[in-house]
Amino acid sequence: MSKHSFVELEQFESLASQFGGRARVETLARIPHEGCDFPIYSLMLGSMRQDVPVFAFFGGVHGLEKIGSEVILSYLQTLLQLLDWDEELTSRLERSRLVFVPIVNPVGVYCGTRSNGNGVDLMRNAPVEGNGNTRLFSGHRLSHRLPWYRGSASQMEAEALALCRVVETQLFTAPLAIALDLHSGFGIHDRLWFPYASRKEAFPHIAQAHALKTLFDRCYPHHFYKIEPMSQEYVINGDLWDYLYDDFVQSHDSRRLFMPLTLEMGSWLWLRKSPLHLFQRHGLFHPLLPHRQQRILRRHFTLFDFLHRSLLYPSKWAGLDGEQLALNRRRAMDLWYA
Ligand SMILES: [Zn+2]
Numbered sequence: 001m002s003k004h005s006f007v008e009l010e011q012f013e014s015l016a017s018q019f020g021g022r023a024r025v026e027t028l029a030r031i032p033h034e035g036c037d038f039p040i041y042s043l044m045l046g047s048m049r050q051d052v053p054v055f056a057f058f059g060g061v062h063g064l065e066k067i068g069s070e071v072i073l074s075y076l077q078t079l080l081q082l083l084d085w086d087e088e089l090t091s092r093l094e095r096s097r098l099v100f101v102p103i104v105n106p107v108g109v110y111c112g113t114r115s116n117g118n119g120v121d122l123m124r125n126a127p128v129e130g131n132g133n134t135r136l137f138s139g140h141r142l143s144h145r146l147p148w149y150r151g152s153a154s155q156m157e158a159e160a161l162a163l164c165r166v167v168e169t170q171l172f173t174a175p176l177a178i179a180l181d182l183h184s185g186f187g188i189h190d191r192l193w194f195p196y197a198s199r200k201e202a203f204p205h206i207a208q209a210h211a212l213k214t215l216f217d218r219c220y221p222h223h224f225y226k227i228e229p230m231s232q233e234y235v236i237n238g239d240l241w242d243y244l245y246d247d248f249v250q251s252h253d254s255r256r257l258f259m260p261l262t263l264e265m266g267s268w269l270w271l272r273k274s275p276l277h278l279f280q281r282h283g284l285f286h287p288l289l290p291h292r293q294q295r296i297l298r299r300h301f302t303l304f305d306f307l308h309r310s311l312l313y314p315s316k317w318a319g320l321d322g323e324q325l326a327l328n329r330r331r332a333m334d335l336w337y338a
Pocket residue numbers: 062065183184185
């Protein structure tokens with residue numbers, strides 16, 4: 001089928017067959033590219049009931065940042081082994097669902113490009129206009145030959161639609177859901193971003209985001225994440241998560257909560273340690289030394305585990321009452337928007 005092997009896709013297919021009946025695997029879309037036909041897969045573990053909380057992982061939206069796909073595949077490998085004996089995990093999965101879409105942009109991951117096969121940056125593709133200091137990298141409609149091209153204003157790309165569909169069917173139907181979208185690049189810190197990306201304005205669940213951060217800070221005081229609204233760093237057009245979040249808030253019961261998070265792994269640190277990697281294709285976005293790659297593959301598992309558990313026991317963050325909500329909102333405004 002392909003001209004060179006597609007390691008990440010093969011790895012996913014092998015994992016999917018090892019999970020067997022313990023996972024539900026679906027093909028969300030097929031993306032044609034130069035005579036090939038690349039599937040976008042999802043894999044689900046745990047309860048399929050609509051009233052359980054859901055934690056979803058997305059990787060490879062930007063194909064060049066395939067480390068996101070690799071981290072998810074590595075986590076799936078760990079879960080596959082744990083399910084053999086860890087009854088605590090099994091019982092957690094009876095009360096929750098994990099959803100994985102490790103390769104959202106298969107053509108991009110296969111070709112090593114940020115954009116999809118049409119030259120569109122999928123994280124600039126949604127019908128959301130940035131408000132504030134936007135630049136070329138914020139997303140534009142000048143030419144598909146330039147990076148950060150937004151694509152058509154009237155029709156979203158097949159990959160973006162596939163992502164929206166899985167969020168709408170699997171996360172919007174849940175009482176409580178977290179999406180974690182894995183990227184790499186931007187700076188030397190690992191950042192955990194919540195909305196908005198399109199404007200420097202507090203999103204309606206800012207109190208819950210602050211409470212979740214406080215809980216994580218308290219339980220893991222030596223963690224290395226910078227947790228903030230994405231617009232603290234820059235403002236972009238067409239952010240898929242802003243689009244989905246606003247849609248959710250408008251169309252759903254206010255007692256439900258959908259929290260989209262972006263994990264931006266700070267890859268410039270990998271580069272600072274080996275500056276010559278700048279001249280290699282994946283250099284800015286991917287750890288090229290094996291020991292560094294291994295470290296990154298396991299680096300975020302504590303966060304994943306924490307987020308999964310926080311969905312099962314939401315009283316300290318998602319289930320806040322009036323006074324706690326007001327207090328967290330005030331603290332969030334002081335911290336991020338003062
Ligand atoms: Zn990215």
